[in-house]
Amino acid sequence: MTVQQMDAPRLITTRPLLIAQGVSKSYGSVKALQDVSATVYPGEVLGIVGESGSGKSTFLRSLNLEETPDSGSYTLDLPDVQGNLFDLDRFARRMLCATKIGIVYQNPHLGLLMKHSSSGNVAERLLVAGERRFAVLREKAREALDASEFPLSRMDAPPVELSGGMQQRVQLAKAIALEPALLLLDEPTTGLDVSVQALVLDTLKRLQQERKITMVIVSHDLGVIRTLADRVMVMKGGRVVEAGLADQVFQDPQHAYTQQLVHAKL
Amino acid sequence: MTRILDVRGLSKGFEMHHLGAQMQAFSDISLTLDAGEFLLLKGRNGAGKSTLLRTLYRSYLAQSGQILFHSSHGVIDLARAADVDVTFLRRTEIGFVTQFLTARPRVSAEALVAEPLRLAGHGAADALEQARHWLAAFGVKQALWAAYPTTFSGGEQQKVNLARALILPQRLLMLDEPTASLDASARAALIDRLADLKAQGTAMIGVFHHPGDVAQLIDREIDLTPDAPQMEDRTDVVV
């Protein structure tokens, strides 16, 4: 949220689902994140754009509690979730991420067990949450894979035998299997063929519309963000340089860097 | 009359960082719009007609001035409103019709048209039925309803676009040259629909290449050409 947004007049008083404030993180002398703040409302899609090294992925990993920033706060407005999530211990983080937050990584190896079955990858989420009925595991895995438009005839094939697009669908199915409150997407279509990319984006768009899943999506591809995001945050050198409605940021960028980024698009 | 829009001293310019230049689109515009009123924006090319529409819609950020929108939830300044409110109003009360369709891969024409109703909470079957009605009204052949509009010709895409943009009655509707590239029958259907919405109380503000198309709807007009008289009351003059 930009300064303009902080004191903006309000009409509807929904509470934000996610509030991150003043998040900073350094690796030695490299400042990966500098005072990054973001607010996401329920059902909204926040897109984060920026070039490699802009800190966008570090910020996303912080939201998945994989990184512990040096300072800043992060809250989620959910039942039984209180306080600054950066202060949680390892166990509490694991339980929160296992049940409330889903993530899709650019690299499927980070999110999947490549040699287990695809359905098993999805079932693992449910197992961690305590489901102990085999038939239910099977059915829920099937539903999630189906919702991700994964061909069910291959549901027991291991991801290592699948194409990149299919691997992303398995990751997506795993991420949505427990109906997460927040879905994080880290370059979900980068590295896929353009046609496959469009199909995966389409699945994401449909899931977003049908299930009203709150999403934060990171991509260096403006097309991806334009297709999915309601609002956009532009990052550079670990800072947020501009934030606003997606069409406004793309059509009327205010910051010099954003203008350069938008105009550089083919 | 119910006031819908109250624009005060609105200015918009573009700062072009790579040129180190500032380009002023319009400055100090004030206007009002009531429910069921149709306001025509006119002016020579580059006078800022489309820019004004996009600024009102918040696709462009105003530099100064106020855009007071009288929503069903209360009055809010669209120039400064929080993004989440703008998103909400766009989904429920403010429509924008352009001549371009943003089709998405693998989404059928009827699903695309039904989408605004779905998002506003209508049932799937009802939304689909209405979508088909409007596709028919705008002259899209039935064979194409279940097809993907990405493959359609420009004219057909525009019809799908209009059906989608006008399916849900809005409180405020902005029209950015919607008649461009339309055939006569589709144009007639558009004007019927606009007249219908107007009668239901939708306030409209639009830019038209050939204002004659919509002459019977126009209540007032504003000329954005610099030094032109600020506002004329609508007379039954042909524009």
Added chain:
Amino acid sequence: MTLASLTRDWEPMAYGFLDASAKREIRRKTLKAISVPGCQMPYASREVPMARGWGTGGLQVSCTLINPTTRIKVIDQGADDSVNAASIRRFLARVSGAPTTTDTLEADLIQSRHRIPEERLREDQVLVLQVPNPEPLRPVQPNMSIARQMHADADYGRMWLQLYEQIVRAGRVMQGASYPSLVNGRFVMTPSPIPRWDVPKLHMAKHLTLLSAGREKRLHAVPPFTKVEPLVFDDVPYKVEEHAHLMCHRSGLKGFFMNEIPQADGTSIHEVSDSDLGVKAIHRTEGAPVEIGATWYENGEMGQ
């Protein structure tokens, strides 16, 4: 006061082979393991005159527990007469002076590889199991540091996933021995490579079970009257080996875990795996006054 009265004569080794500090460490770790059922405790694992992987973990625990009155029984795959069992039994007797037996009912301490005797153990008996790999998470998490964190967090999703994968791929749970089991509702342990047939014997048992891995330097325990639940899905019941209907060709016993002996004509005959139970049954048939204790399985069904 003479020097001789203050010191002991030189001996070639300490009582029970292990030196006092080694035994003290194992006693401490055993107490810890009993206090936290199913949790693996690291220990130093001293050298014993036997190769690692041949039961050195069990041997060290036995050496620590033994005293001149402890009656010891050692079995290997159920048999008292296999070379390994006989060697360990003789070694234990020689370093401690303890009496030996092959009868489960007479034994105070039973060291075993891969089996639990068929006769029910009592409160006053201790079972020591030799464990090759004490870490149930090893197949799913090769990094032992992370595996320890997973135990700490009771993060056993991957264990369950193993079972899911087996059912998906083979239509049933393929895990034959070392069936992962939840101890006291908290820690998942591997019960050493005992068959599925033997796992229910540990549940709420009257005796103490100590499981020790010499090569891996870990020991864990199932104290008396502790819940031991094999990991199973609610709708896929736990199954033991289908040995209930098999008959021992020598003793005529039925309803116990059997060894299969393939024959030249392609068929198989079976022999009761708990060799001493078979011997006692034969003696009884011959008219000798033999006492056979209550067994865990009755008519091939696990009793309560």
